[in-house]
Amino acid sequence: MTGTKQFDEVGDPSAAIRERTYSWSDPLETAGVAAGxxxxxxxxxxxxxxxxxxxxxxxxxxxxxxFEEGRVEFRLTPREFHYNPIGSVHGGVFATLLDSACGCAVHTRLPVGVFYTSLDLSVKFLRPVSVATGPITAxxxxxxxxxxxxxxxxxxxxAAGKVCATATSSCLIMRPE
Structure with a gap:
């Protein structure tokens, strides 16, 4: 068989496909502002x-x-488009949230002209999250x-304060020479 079939949540290829659209601004313009x-x-x-x-x-x-100096929080409400093939939020979504929280916490401590990049990220997944979980906070x-x-x-x-995942990250600090 060749080609790709699209299936709904119960495997019916004739059912309507869910769609999502969104927009964003030029990330290089944002980065240029951040530099100053x-x-x-x-x-x-x-x-x-x-x-x-x-x-x-x-x-x-x-x-x-x-945010505050040295600390940030990101909130996310799980949706179907976050799911992996087994019906829970994909670990990559967790990793992205955790990496963002670690990196941005570091960013809040940096002066003008100093940048960072993640060197590593170690993630531990502790419990599944689904749409039924409701909002989560990194x-x-x-x-x-x-x-x-x-x-x-x-x-x-x-929302009950139960830990779903944890991470640690080392960041490289890049200062002007």
């Missing part, structure tokens, strides 16, 4: 609507972000910020 702001000022500008969010927030449909915080590296940790919590 401290991490805290960048997040404040984003919260005020002066800087568009990065495309990944729209791609995964993050519901909200809160909370990230800085454990250590050095001159060349930073260590951050994050957790995904359900």
């Amino acid at each position: 702001l401290s991490g805290m000022d960048f997040f404040a500008a984003m919260a005020a609507g002066k800087v568009p969010p990065p495309p990944i927030l729209n791609t995964l449909d993050f519901d909200g972000i809160t 909370v990230g915080s800085v454990v250590h910020l050095g001159r060349r590296t930073a260590l951050a940790e994050s957790r995904i919590l359900d």
Whole structure:
């Protein structure tokens, strides 16, 4: 057999296919703005609507972000488009939320002109999440910020405060020479 069949949730190829559309702003323009702001000022500008969010927030449909120096929270309400083939939120969605929380927590501590990139991410999946779980929150915080590296940790919590996943991340700090 050649070609691709599209199936609904019960395997009926004649059923309507679910669709989703979304838009985003030029990420390089956002990055250009970020280059001239401290991490805290960048997040404040984003919260005020002066800087568009990065495309990944729209791609995964993050519901909200809160931040303070050294700590961020991302909220996400699980939807079907987050699912893996076994009917729960895909581990890659967890990893993206956790990586975002770790990296952005580090970003809030950086002055103008200093950047970071993730060196590693270690994720532990503790419980499944589905649409029935309701909103989840990824909370990230800085454990250590050095001159060349930073260590951050994050957790995904359900509405009852149960931990669904955890992560640690090392980040490379890039300072102007």
